[in-house]
Amino acid sequence: MSFLWEGVCSVTWQQLVMYAVGAALIWLAIKKEYEPALLLPMGFGAILINLPGSNAIMQTIEGVGETQGIVEWLYNVGIGASEALPLLLFIGIGAMIDFGPLLAKPFMFLFGAAAQIGIFVALLLALVLGFDLKDAASIGIIGAADGPTSLLVSQVLHSKYIGAIAVAAYSYMALVPIVQPMAIKLITTKKERSIKMEYNPGAVSKRTKILFPIVVTIVVGLIAPSSASLVGFLMFGNLIRECGVLQNLSEAAQGPLTNLITLLLGITISFSMKAEDFVRPDTLLVMAIGLAAFVFDTFGGVLLAKVMNIFLKKKINPMVGAAGISAFPMSSRVVQKLAQEENPGNMIIMQAAGANVAGQISSAIAGGLIIQLVSRFM
Amino acid sequence: MNETIMTGLEIMGYGMAGIFVAVGIIMIFVWGLQWIDKAGKKEETE
Numbered sequence: 336m337s338f339l340w341e342g343v344c345s346v347t348w349q350q351l352v353m354y355a356v357g358a359a360l361i362w363l364a365i366k367k368e369y370e371p372a373l374l375l376p377m378g379f380g381a382i383l384i385n386l387p388g389s390n391a392i393m394q395t396i397e398g399v400g401e402t403q404g405i406v407e408w409l410y411n412v413g414i415g416a417s418e419a420l421p422l423l424l425f426i427g428i429g430a431m432i433d434f435g436p437l438l439a440k441p442f443m444f445l446f447g448a449a450a451q452i453g454i455f456v457a458l459l460l461a462l463v464l465g466f467d468l469k470d471a472a473s474i475g476i477i478g479a480a481d482g483p484t485s486l487l488v489s490q491v492l493h494s495k496y497i498g499a500i501a502v503a504a505y506s507y508m509a510l511v512p513i514v515q516p517m518a519i520k521l522i523t524t525k526k527e528r529s530i531k532m533e534y535n536p537g538a539v540s541k542r543t544k545i546l547f548p549i550v551v552t553i554v555v556g557l558i559a560p561s562s563a564s565l566v567g568f569l570m571f572g573n574l575i576r577e578c579g580v581l582q583n584l585s586e587a588a589q590g591p592l593t594n595l596i597t598l599l600l601g602i603t604i605s606f607s608m609k610a611e612d613f614v615r616p617d618t619l620l621v622m623a624i625g626l627a628a629f630v631f632d633t634f635g636g637v638l639l640a641k642v643m644n645i646f647l648k649k650k651i652n653p654m655v656g657a658a659g660i661s662a663f664p665m666s667s668r669v670v671q672k673l674a675q676e677e678n679p680g681n682m683i684i685m686q687a688a689g690a691n692v693a694g695q696i697s698s699a700i701a702g703g704l705i706i707q708l709v710s711r712f713m
Numbered sequence: 714m715n716e717t718i719m720t721g722l723e724i725m726g727y728g729m730a731g732i733f734v735a736v737g738i739i740m741i742f743v744w745g746l747q748w749i750d751k752a753g754k755k756e757e758t759e
Binding site: 438441442444445447448451452454455456458459462463468471472537538539540542543546547550551554555558559693696697700701704705708709712 | 714718722723724725728729732736743746747751
């Protein structure tokens with residue numbers, strides 16, 4: 336009967352740590368409602384794959400040989416071989432996004448671009464701390480504030496920290512309501528945060544809304560070919576939404592497709608959370624640099640707005656710049672809440688939403704550029 | 714170490730420049746479309 340105790344006896348302390356990590360992620364998902372659709376499957380998966388001899392991952396059994404594991408198979412097929420899961424999720428995200436506020440105020444694109452600076456600051460920081468270029472770039476991309484982009488880039492660059500990167504990307508996105516207000520308050524005055532902005536959007540024609548995803552795909556595909564699939568799938572989802580003749584497909588992309596992929600993505604990512612890969616001092620460093628990336632993203636957007644205010648007659652509330660990160664729609668809501676706190680009745684949600692969706696596109700562009708640049712510098 | 718920092722700074726420079734160039738072209742395109750829309754509406758009114 337001793338074989339019944341083999342599993343219990345072979346649990347390592349690293350695996351115990353992973354059970355605690357898994358439990359913490361599940362707690363954050365249920366109790367705090369932080370990105371529950373992803374953190375809960377990831378937490379459960381972290382426990383599942385770290386059970387000694389778990390057949391959720393490939394095992395070699397004496398006298399039987401190798402056995403396939405479902406989580407490992409899902410990872411190899413859905414992320415390792417094709418990056419299909421994060422890319423398919425982008426169709427759903429594209430179908431959910433209304434680019435109207437951005438198309439009404441195209442200059443909001445600038446904030447989306449500026450708020451990507453955290454990616455590169457984090458990359459630099461990781462390089463200085465001794466990570467090699469591929470890992471540093473993968474860690475930097477946590478600053479994209481975009482789970483699928485972070486996963487795709489770290490997978491393409493074969494980073495050994497993909498598990499930590501996934502956990503950081505998704506958990507920090509959930510922590511935007513805590514991280515961003517602190518970062519914003521560090522570099523703005525109460526007077527700046529109280530600035531009111533008029534919102535007089537011009538009408539956006541259907542033609543513009545239909546041509547926009549097509550042109551963005553072509554422009555980005557030509558400038559940063561490594562972003563073509565990310566931006567292309569995002570824009571494909573948006574084209575389905577805006578074309579007006581594919582209502583059923585749009586609803587399918589926003590609902591069932593997104594739900595199904597999200598369900599699989601969380602548990603699939605957990606394969607990268609094997610104790611031997613995850614429980615190491617580097618992981619804490621990766622998480623810390625990822626947090627710095629979010630803070631510098633916020634600084635980038637806010638500082639651009641402050642610089643623009645030097646030249647503009649009608650001042651911009653610098654917090655709108657902070658919404659240029661990709662965490663949509665959380666960042667714009669956070670900014671609106673802060674604006675209300677400082678100046679009751681101040682409505683900047685539409686401008687912030689414009690910057691926020693610009694961040695979605697800019698982060699995908701940044702992901703592709705990182706892959707291109709790293710391969711050039713290797 | 715200096716070389717590492719220079720590599721990081723170069724990637725930062727090229728990366729941010731790439732993002733702003735892409736975004737700039739898209740902005741010009743959107744403004745162009747808005748101009749066409751406005752011109753079309755004016756013509757209709759006349």
